[in-house]
Amino acid sequence: MSTRSAILGFPRMGANRELKRLVESFWSDNITESTLLEGIRELRKDHWVLQKELGLNIIPSNDFSLYDHVLDHAFMVGAIPKRYRDVFIKDENELPSTLEGDALSTYFAMARGYQKFNEGSDAPAIDLPAMEMKKWFDTNYHFIVPEFEPTQQFKLTSTKFLEEYKQAKSLGIETRPVFIGPVSLLLLGKASSNAQVGFAPIQLLDRLLPVYEEIVRLLAEAGASSLQFDESFLVMDLDPKLAQSYLTAYSRLSKVAEGSIKIQLTTYFGDITPNLSFIFPNLPISGLHIDLVRAPQQFDTILNAVAKHPTLQLSIGVIDGRNIWKRDLRAAFDIVSKAITTLGADRVIIASSCSLLHTPHSLAAEVELAPEIKDWLAFSVEKIKELVLLAKAANDGIDSIQAELEANQVSIQNRRTSPKIHNPVVQERLKGVTRDMMRRSPFSERKVKQHERLKLPRFPTTTIGSFPQTAEVRKARAAFRSGQLSKEQYDEFIKDEIKKCIRFQEECGIDVLVHGEFERTDMVEYFGEHMDGYVFTKNGWVQSYGSRCVKPPIIYGDIHLPKPITVDITKYAQLLTKKPLKGMLTGPVTMLQWSFVRDDQPRKLTTQQLALAIRDEVTNLETAGISIIQIDEPALREGLPLRRGEWQEYLEWAVDWSVFQYHGIRKSLVTIYSTQSSYLYYPFSFLLASSPVADTTQIHTHMCYSDFQDIIGAISRMDADVITIENSRSDLKFLHAESFAYPNEIGPGIYDIHSPRIPQQDEMKHRLKEMLRYLKREDTWVNPDCGLKTRQWKEVELALKNMTEVARSCRENV
Numbered sequence: 158m159s160t161r162s163a164i165l166g167f168p169r170m171g172a173n174r175e176l177k178r179l180v181e182s183f184w185s186d187n188i189t190e191s192t193l194l195e196g197i198r199e200l201r202k203d204h205w206v207l208q209k210e211l212g213l214n215i216i217p218s219n220d221f222s223l224y225d226h227v228l229d230h231a232f233m234v235g236a237i238p239k240r241y242r243d244v245f246i247k248d249e250n251e252l253p254s255t256l257e258g259d260a261l262s263t264y265f266a267m268a269r270g271y272q273k274f275n276e277g278s279d280a281p282a283i284d285l286p287a288m289e290m291k292k293w294f295d296t297n298y299h300f301i302v303p304e305f306e307p308t309q310q311f312k313l314t315s316t317k318f319l320e321e322y323k324q325a326k327s328l329g330i331e332t333r334p335v336f337i338g339p340v341s342l343l344l345l346g347k348a349s350s351n352a353q354v355g356f357a358p359i360q361l362l363d364r365l366l367p368v369y370e371e372i373v374r375l376l377a378e379a380g381a382s383s384l385q386f387d388e389s390f391l392v393m394d395l396d397p398k399l400a401q402s403y404l405t406a407y408s409r410l411s412k413v414a415e416g417s418i419k420i421q422l423t424t425y426f427g428d429i430t431p432n433l434s435f436i437f438p439n440l441p442i443s444g445l446h447i448d449l450v451r452a453p454q455q456f457d458t459i460l461n462a463v464a465k466h467p468t469l470q471l472s473i474g475v476i477d478g479r480n481i482w483k484r485d486l487r488a489a490f491d492i493v494s495k496a497i498t499t500l501g502a503d504r505v506i507i508a509s510s511c512s513l514l515h516t517p518h519s520l521a522a523e524v525e526l527a528p529e530i531k532d533w534l535a536f537s538v539e540k541i542k543e544l545v546l547l548a549k550a551a552n553d554g555i556d557s558i559q560a561e562l563e564a565n566q567v568s569i570q571n572r573r574t575s576p577k578i579h580n581p582v583v584q585e586r587l588k589g590v591t592r593d594m595m596r597r598s599p600f601s602e603r604k605v606k607q608h609e610r611l612k613l614p615r616f617p618t619t620t621i622g623s624f625p626q627t628a629e630v631r632k633a634r635a636a637f638r639s640g641q642l643s644k645e646q647y648d649e650f651i652k653d654e655i656k657k658c659i660r661f662q663e664e665c666g667i668d669v670l671v672h673g674e675f676e677r678t679d680m681v682e683y684f685g686e687h688m689d690g691y692v693f694t695k696n697g698w699v700q701s702y703g704s705r706c707v708k709p710p711i712i713y714g715d716i717h718l719p720k721p722i723t724v725d726i727t728k729y730a731q732l733l734t735k736k737p738l739k740g741m742l743t744g745p746v747t748m749l750q751w752s753f754v755r756d757d758q759p760r761k762l763t764t765q766q767l768a769l770a771i772r773d774e775v776t777n778l779e780t781a782g783i784s785i786i787q788i789d790e791p792a793l794r795e796g797l798p799l800r801r802g803e804w805q806e807y808l809e810w811a812v813d814w815s816v817f818q819y820h821g822i823r824k825s826l827v828t829i830y831s832t833q834s835s836y837l838y839y840p841f842s843f844l845l846a847s848s849p850v851a852d853t854t855q856i857h858t859h860m861c862y863s864d865f866q867d868i869i870g871a872i873s874r875m876d877a878d879v880i881t882i883e884n885s886r887s888d889l890k891f892l893h894a895e896s897f898a899y900p901n902e903i904g905p906g907i908y909d910i911h912s913p914r915i916p917q918q919d920e921m922k923h924r925l926k927e928m929l930r931y932l933k934r935e936d937t938w939v940n941p942d943c944g945l946k947t948r949q950w951k952e953v954e955l956a957l958k959n960m961t962e963v964a965r966s967c968r969e970n971v
């Protein structure tokens with residue numbers, strides 16, 4: 158045997174987002190179920206054939222999904238909440254074991270919700286919301302959160318894994334089926350709402366395992382020789398008691414496998430050494446995969462541990478599955494060689510660090526990228542080529558890839574030294590950053606001056622920034638992009654939209670106005686397009702959730718703002734009204750989180766550069782006479798490291814030592830970080846971006862999409878004069894938090910903008926009164942939850958009129 162190459166999963170969307178087209182056409186009744194199913198069989202086939210032709214040794218199956226692989230697993234083990242069963246499943250025993258017919262309807266209802274209207278009635282006769290969605294570890298992929306009942310009965314409900322395995326086999330392609338391991342599946346889930354306190358899904362492990370045993374049995378019968386079990390939680394802080402769960406699970410599974418089938422345990426996104434005792438010496442597995450891109454520091458420890466178990470294989474994740482850079486093959490080969498020297502060739506597998514789900518399909522479509530920059534990149538297809546080359550070098554000697562290696566080294570060298578990447582002006586400026594640049598006067602002083610200048614009423618009303626992006630707005634933009642509309646015509650169109658938006662807000666009686674963000678498709682893309690150091694792809698899509706994909710821009714070089722971005726448009730809007738108009742910017746952490754970032758410098762440095770660029774724009778707006786500037790940080794929470802012990806580093810710069818003690822985080826927990834896992838310091842970067850202004854300029858920030866209870870202390874240190882924060886779906890959770898004490902002004906969202914429902918005055922009044930149990934009156938703002946971009950104008954009109962009415966009546970009565 159020899160050293161083999163592997164990936165942990167391939168992107169599902171297809172080279173041209175075929176999967177998106179297929180499922181969306183099916184949802185809108187444009188294609189039949191059999192066309193859909195035929196389409197996905199074709200797509201899977203294409204992907205396997207492609208991997209085979211590229212020369213990849215270990216090709217995954219069951220990594221494909223119609224919507225989400227976590228949902229697939231919940232479905233596979235029969236964790237289908239009763240509310241969905243009741244609607245779709247007449248007879249449990251008649252449910253097809255593949256995803257079709259009633260099974261498919263149930264599956265999509267769990268994913269997307271389901272509404273049925275009876276003729277002539279506006280109110281739905283059946284109204285099932287979708288299951289909860291959450292972010293997959295620290296990625297931007299969202300999964301459906303499985304629900305487990307205390308009395309949960311598990312049953313093998315879908316044999317999709319078998320169908321996929323057999324399909325590939327019939328094409329002459331042997332695959333390694335991929336599963337979420339049983340422990341992680343339970344840990345990913347939540348207790349159903351009727352569960353008693355104290356119930357945790359992991360208690361169901363014994364009941365779940367027979368299903369997994371059956372899976373192993375079925376695949377062994379079908380001829381599979383190895384299975385991949387992703388136990389991603391092994392990189393997290395784990396309760397030591399869970400060690401027993403892992404042991405139970407893998408002992409039982411390995412017994413079924415009985416040597417005929419190899420069980421490969423995969424981990425990624427972090428370091429497993431803190432949980433080493435979960436694996437060594439007892440866990441009966443045939444192979445272990447570790448992520449050496451995110452956590453290279455674990456290599457030696459793991460290598461030594463694996464070496465002691467003569468039959469254990471080690472899969473080394475040396476090609477980054479989360480980012481898009483070409484790998485330095487020589488450096489990667491050094492790691493490979495070291496593993497082979499210690500373990501022998503046939504015990505080493507060369508792999509992607511994690512599934513390639515998080516990288517785009519292939520570079521082939523990027524015909525418009527500057528060739529110099531394109532030469533620095535590798536998407537999924539190119540990453541597989543790198544893996545194949547490394548395996549060849551391992552087996553046939555490094556000389557066997559000499560030509561490729563030379564070309565690779567030229568690209569790596571070019572990137573390292575390119576003047577496109579390195580901007581001396583930016584680097585000089587960074588050196589000059591001082592603490593003073595991040596300091597403003599105490600809030601109490603700023604507050605008095607701002608109130609004097611702005612003269613806002615009590616319970617000031619505002620919105621988060623965007624107004625409906627209607628079909629006309631999108632049409633005009635498309636026409637402008639295709640050249641049908643001139644720049645002047647397009648600008649005129651945008652100005653008209655702004656004018657209407659301002660008129661509406663005035664009519665409504667809103668106190669702090671916005672221009673509506675009609676010129677922006679996306680809050681990161683819009684700013685990135687105007688900064689040096691960013692590049693955009695044509696087809697670099699990655700799945701975000703279900704059929705939704707995002708196209709993260711790429712930060713390849715030093716970030717610099719050559720000229721003002723928002724000043725003209727903001728000034729134009731301000732001239733249309735006497736009320737204060739709020740300038741709208743995207744914050745440095747969000748810019749970073751939603752982009753592919755450089756791997757040649759720590760993330761914190763890139764964030765600092767972004768912060769300086771935003772800082773310039775803040776100054777530009779202030780100079781233009783804008784009195785309120787909002788810097789959005791919706792992605793703030795997701796930048797937190799997976800392990801609590803690492804939060805400190807992320808928070809340290811701007812948060813003083815007392816706060817750590819307050820959060821109970823001990824300095825001794827901090828270990829040495831690689832550049833990859835060295836995270837940014839968000840309050841620091843926010844302060845750098847927001848602090849160049851006078852006391853009289855009011856800085857706002859906005860956050861959404863997550864729970865904030867555990868980081869309120871750090872958010873306070875960002876010291877925005879006003880924070881507007883999503884809260885209506887989380888049920889005032891963060892206000893209830895024991896530690897809650899936001900020192901400045903705050904507007905917790907008073908209604909949920911994610912739903913088309915119009916919030917009524919009574920409920921908003923009730924909500925405001927609830928909020929006032931925790932907040933000071935003079936510090937409380939009234940605003941929606943988030944931007945209004947996805948709503949219809951008629952919904953926005955009614956909702957905001959109700960909202961301003963509530964603020965008005967509360968001014969008098971509360």
Ligand code: GLN
Nearest residue numbers: 621622623789791944945
């Ligand atoms: N200002 C942005 C908007 O209103 C904020 C978006 C967000 O929080 N995701 O659309």
Ligand code: ZN
Nearest residue numbers: 791861943944
């Ligand atoms: Zn938001």
